[in-house]
Amino acid sequence: MSGLIVLAIYVGIFVAAFFIITRIASRTTRDYTSLKTVTFGDESAVRPNRAAGIISILTIFLLWGMFTGSSLLPSFLHAPGPFIGETSFDYTAEANGQSDTATVTVIVHPREENPTLDEPTGGDGFAKNDIISVAQWRSKLVPWDKNDDISKSDGSQVTAINGQSVNPGDTVNVTGGSVTISDKGTPNFKPYNGWQMEPLYLPAPETVVDRTIKLASEGFRGTSLYGHLGWSLFRVVAGFLLGAIVGIPLGYAMGLSNWFRGWFDPIVEFMRPVPPLALIPLVIIWAGIGEVGKIILLFLAALWIMAIAARAGVSGVNISKVHAAYSLGASKWQIMRYVIIPNSLPEIFTGARVAMGVCWGTVVAAELVAAEKGAGMMIMVASKFQNTDIVLLGIILIGIIGFGIDMLMRMAEKYLVPWKGRG
Amino acid sequence: MSELSIDNISMRFDLPNGGVVQALKNVSIDLKSGELLSILGPSGCGKTTLLNIVAGFLAPTGGVMTLNGHQIKGPDAERGMVFQQGALFEWMSVRENVGFGPSMKKMPKAEKKQTVDHLLNVVGLGDFKEKAVYELSGGMQQRVALARCLANDPDVILMDEPLGALDALTREKMQSLVLKLWKETGKTIILITHSVEEALLLGERLIVMAPRPGRIHKEYNLPFAELGVDADLREVKKHPDFGPKREEILSMIWDMEEEIMGRTEESA
Numbered sequence: 039m040s041g042l043i044v045l046a047i048y049v050g051i052f053v054a055a056f057f058i059i060t061r062i063a064s065r066t067t068r069d070y071t072s073l074k075t076v077t078f079g080d081e082s083a084v085r086p087n088r089a090a091g092i093i094s095i096l097t098i099f100l101l102w103g104m105f106t107g108s109s110l111l112p113s114f115l116h117a118p119g120p121f122i123g124e125t126s127f128d129y130t131a132e133a134n135g136q137s138d139t140a141t142v143t144v145i146v147h148p149r150e151e152n153p154t155l156d157e158p159t160g161g162d163g164f165a166k167n168d169i170i171s172v173a174q175w176r177s178k179l180v181p182w183d184k185n186d187d188i189s190k191s192d193g194s195q196v197t198a199i200n201g202q203s204v205n206p207g208d209t210v211n212v213t214g215g216s217v218t219i220s221d222k223g224t225p226n227f228k229p230y231n232g233w234q235m236e237p238l239y240l241p242a243p244e245t246v247v248d249r250t251i252k253l254a255s256e257g258f259r260g261t262s263l264y265g266h267l268g269w270s271l272f273r274v275v276a277g278f279l280l281g282a283i284v285g286i287p288l289g290y291a292m293g294l295s296n297w298f299r300g301w302f303d304p305i306v307e308f309m310r311p312v313p314p315l316a317l318i319p320l321v322i323i324w325a326g327i328g329e330v331g332k333i334i335l336l337f338l339a340a341l342w343i344m345a346i347a348a349r350a351g352v353s354g355v356n357i358s359k360v361h362a363a364y365s366l367g368a369s370k371w372q373i374m375r376y377v378i379i380p381n382s383l384p385e386i387f388t389g390a391r392v393a394m395g396v397c398w399g400t401v402v403a404a405e406l407v408a409a410e411k412g413a414g415m416m417i418m419v420a421s422k423f424q425n426t427d428i429v430l431l432g433i434i435l436i437g438i439i440g441f442g443i444d445m446l447m448r449m450a451e452k453y454l455v456p457w458k459g460r461g
Numbered sequence: 462m463s464e465l466s467i468d469n470i471s472m473r474f475d476l477p478n479g480g481v482v483q484a485l486k487n488v489s490i491d492l493k494s495g496e497l498l499s500i501l502g503p504s505g506c507g508k509t510t511l512l513n514i515v516a517g518f519l520a521p522t523g524g525v526m527t528l529n530g531h532q533i534k535g536p537d538a539e540r541g542m543v544f545q546q547g548a549l550f551e552w553m554s555v556r557e558n559v560g561f562g563p564s565m566k567k568m569p570k571a572e573k574k575q576t577v578d579h580l581l582n583v584v585g586l587g588d589f590k591e592k593a594v595y596e597l598s599g600g601m602q603q604r605v606a607l608a609r610c611l612a613n614d615p616d617v618i619l620m621d622e623p624l625g626a627l628d629a630l631t632r633e634k635m636q637s638l639v640l641k642l643w644k645e646t647g648k649t650i651i652l653i654t655h656s657v658e659e660a661l662l663l664g665e666r667l668i669v670m671a672p673r674p675g676r677i678h679k680e681y682n683l684p685f686a687e688l689g690v691d692a693d694l695r696e697v698k699k700h701p702d703f704g705p706k707r708e709e710i711l712s713m714i715w716d717m718e719e720e721i722m723g724r725t726e727e728s729a
């Protein structure tokens with residue numbers, strides 16, 4: 039239900055922002071691309087709209103704040119929140135032909151609080167007033183007859199809520215929630231939940247930020263936050279480097295020698311479609327859950343990708359470049375050094391970017407399965423203790439680091455192989 | 462003494478489907494030092510195959526080639542090659558490309574710099590030494606390729622449609638440049654082209670090849686290259702013999718093309 043509302047708001051912002059921004063922008067920008075009349079179908083004329091990107095991210099945070107009642111947003115933007123505080127409803131009991139009405143006072147409190155309740159007073163007939171407390175998002179059966187003069191076992195029965203007569207299974211809306219009569223005739227009070235997400239499922243952004251600051255200073259499970267992320271990164275870099283050190287020469291050999299090609303092709307082609315995640319159990323059996331096992335796993339994840347990239351780099355060399363180099367007097371070794379290696383660098387960089395991405399995904403998955411340190415272990419353990427804020431911050435940090443790795447690789451690529459795609 | 466001798470070269474390709482292509486049959490050419498030979502022929506008559514054999518990239522199935530008395534067995538710096546396009550090293554600057562051959566033979570730095578600077582000035586790229594090759598236009602890239610080949614000081618220069626990818630104007634300028642370089646350096650040059658005019662202008666000798674099997678059909682000795690060294694090429698084209706020769710060769714090639722088309726239609 040509230041999922042549909044979220045979707046509706048999201049689509050609404052998307053459409054509204056589109057019309058507003060394009061109206062403003064079409065008046066201001068005047069460059070070559072804006073003069074193109076054919077843009078639909080011309081992929082080169084499609085550039086990410088910067089405003090759309092910013093609004094897109096803000097919208098996600100806006101929705102997150104709205105539906106968690108974030109204190110970062112003014113409260114008029116909040117989706118209707120859950121009821122909190124004191125409310126009451128009346129019940130009418132009938133026993134032995136007589137009927138009496140009493141009031142149930144309900145105190146709805148945040149989940150982590152546990153209020154002390156006053157003794158109920160009052161109630162002039164055989165039904166006596168009650169006071170109960172219930173946590174937000176939860177519900178509670180009202181022990182209405184506990185202090186009544188005639189209890190349920192003596193024949194008393196709830197027949198009306200707030201004057202509205204009820205049978206088992208009926209629900210009556212009352213201030214701050216609803217009362218449902220259970221099959222056994224006991225009223226069950228459920229406070230109004232509103233449209234917001236329960237913090238257990240989705241904590242507010244500021245909770246995640248606070249938790250991040252707290253983790254950054256205190257650490258998690260005996261290791262600092264940087265320690266966890268650093269261990270994951272270290273495993274990725276170590277596994278990737280080993281994979282590249284073995285995989286690149288292997289790929290070159292496969293691209294240059296019939297024997298190597300024949301020998302390793304079946305292995306590489308077989309291992310290529312095996313997802314590294316499928317190797318986790320085997321690696322754990324063979325090497326245990328320690329660092330060695332993880333680095334072997336990441337080594338295997340990077341190895342095939344790098345070997346295939348290097349092989350593609352060799353086979354991608356324009357034969358007339360090789361011929362030209364031979365005609366200019368180059369030896370085999372010089373061809374390797376001055377033609378094949380530089381010509382394959384763009385492919386190798388592309389492979390390295392893919393391999394780093396795969397390694398980063400694989401390390402998190404491996405840590406989810408078994409680890410004492412690492413980003414994956416952090417979110418796994420946090421989820422067991424329902425620390426959703428840590429799970430969220432873990433996911434966000436994993437995403438940011440993965441993105442950062444890719445950006446760094448792209449920058450290195452731009453700097454080191456400026457000739458990419460210009461041959 | 463004839464420098465380059467191509468003696469009775471044959472080349473057959475065995476196709477994977479069991480078929481056989483006789484790309485060249487009994488081709489013999491003798492080239493004296495400093496001669497400029499252009500080769501013309503319909504598409505598929507084996508021109509590239511012949512040049513690749515002379516360059517040493519392919520071993521012929523029959524015949525021998527010798528250069529200055531020794532047999533050609535593989536690629537070597539004595540035979541330079543200029544390709545149609547895409548053979549420059551885009552990871553090197555213009556200067557490094559031209560200096561590639563000298564670097565391979567470990568020429569001293571100062572000498573190499575002098576050679577490279579001189580050749581880049583000759584081809585008119587003195588101001589583009591530090592540019593990346595992919596920043597140059599197609600015509601400039603071919604000038605780099607020429608300079609790179611010359612920097613190695615080969616005995617023979619082999620060119621496979623070196624100007625084929627250029628526009629008409631650039632092409633004409635480059636034709637003058639080729640003639641100028643030929644005269645200045647005195648190199649033996651074999652040049653393959655699709656253009657009859659280019660073959661006439663850039664060939665002291667002109668060989669027309671015929672297809673299936675690839676063979677020498679007719680050979681000419683021409684005055685135009687010698688004339689074009691000093692004169693404007695457009696003037697050379699006004700020479701009274703130029704037009705008739707062009708028409709003669711054009712209709713010769715046209716007939717061959719028609720024969721091929723007819724044959725393929727029959728077999729189809």
Ligand SMILES: Nc1ncnc2c1ncn2[C@@H]1O[C@H](COP(=O)(O)OP(=O)(O)OP(=O)(O)O)[C@@H](O)[C@H]1O
Pocket residue numbers: 474475476482483484502503504505506507508509510511675
């Ligand atoms: N590696 C090969 N395997 C099989 N056949 C080949 C091979 N290389 C060339 N051929 C055949 O040999 C013949 C001559 O080819 P070649 O490339 O030398 O022709 P060309 O005269 O250079 O043509 P173009 O003017 O189009 O460049 C063609 O029929 C071609 O199909």
Ligand SMILES: [Mg+2]
Pocket residue numbers: 140165166167168181182183184185186
């Ligand atoms: Mg009671």
